[in-house]
Amino acid sequence: MRLILLGAPGAGKGTQAEILSRELNIPTISTGNILRAAMKNGTPVGLKAKSYVEAGQLVPDDVIIGIIEERLAQPDCSNGYILDGVPRTIPQAQAMEESGIGIDWAVSIEIADEVIVERMSGRRTCKNCSQTFHIVNNPPKQEGICDFCGGELTIRKDDAPETVRTRLEVFHKETEPLKDFYAERGKLKTVDNQPSIEATTAAIREALGI
Numbered sequence: 001m002r003l004i005l006l007g008a009p010g011a012g013k014g015t016q017a018e019i020l021s022r023e024l025n026i027p028t029i030s031t032g033n034i035l036r037a038a039m040k041n042g043t044p045v046g047l048k049a050k051s052y053v054e055a056g057q058l059v060p061d062d063v064i065i066g067i068i069e070e071r072l073a074q075p076d077c078s079n080g081y082i083l084d085g086v087p088r089t090i091p092q093a094q095a096m097e098e099s100g101i102g103i104d105w106a107v108s109i110e111i112a113d114e115v116i117v118e119r120m121s122g123r124r125t126c127k128n129c130s131q132t133f134h135i136v137n138n139p140p141k142q143e144g145i146c147d148f149c150g151g152e153l154t155i156r157k158d159d160a161p162e163t164v165r166t167r168l169e170v171f172h173k174e175t176e177p178l179k180d181f182y183a184e185r186g187k188l189k190t191v192d193n194q195p196s197i198e199a200t201t202a203a204i205r206e207a208l209g210i
Contacts, residue, residue: 001024001026001080001104001105001208001210002080002081002083002102002103002104002105003020003080003081003082003083003103003104003105003106003107003208004082004083004086004087004103004105004106004107004182005017005082005083005084005106005107005109006106006107006108006109006175006178006179006182007108007109007110007111008111008113008116008167008168008171008172009116009120009158009164009167009168009171010111010116010119010120010123010159010164011109011111011116011193012109012111012193012197012200013084013109014030014084014132015197016109016197016200016201016204017030017082017084019197019201020082020201020204021082023205023210024080024082024210025079026076026077026079026080026081026082027076027077027081027082028081028082028084029068029071029072029077029081029082029083029084029086030084030085031064031067031068031083031084031085031086032085034067034068034070034071035049035059035064035067038067038070038071039053043067043070045063045066045067045070046067048063048066049063049064049067061089061091061092061095062095064086064092065092065095065096065099065101068083068086068096068101069099069101072101080104083103087178088174088175089174089175089178090177090178090181093178093181093182103182103187104187105187105188105189105208106178106179106182106187106188106189107189107190107191107204107207107208108179108188108189108190108191109191109193109200109204110190110191110192110193111192111193113165113168115193116164116168117161117164117165117168119134119137120159120161120164121155121159121160121161121164122134122135122136122137123155123156123159124140124144124153124154124155125153125154125155125156125159126146126148126149126151126152126153126154127151127152127153127154128146128149128151128152129146129148129149129151131146131147131148131149133146133147133153137196137197138197140153189204189207189208190207191203191204191207
């Protein structure tokens, strides 16, 4: 199964992608991670991306699509994949279609802006290993300490309420139109955010018939 998870920042896409990845035995392809890996490994597209990053510029769509194509060509993607963080815009979605990157379903997690602002302000990220926790929904065993590596948990600038509102504005303007894009192709499934991570997973499973 080839999936895209859509939803505002903080909707729980990363968490759900991890769960679905384990259940369906397909990899989650996080654009940020593969971009960093391609730059580190010095692949041709990675080196191209690095030149933009080092110049403080956004990596153009064609380079991002090239990096995704490189990653999807690896054997672990033969049974499917979950794309996390791409496409972010209609031009990116069109470029993916043109380059033959297919998807079966785009799953949109629906959640109110105010819930997200509240949720993000409770998010804590490990300084060392970047693992995320939430003071209500997914608290660490010991307050302020990462369960995985013992590192210090901090509030990222990205998770501050004023930053979150700005990110939500960008999402509504640039990424939300993708729902219509995939609905027109008969590939959209919408899932209402549930009170718990497990309930949201169950709703996604039901929507996908898995």
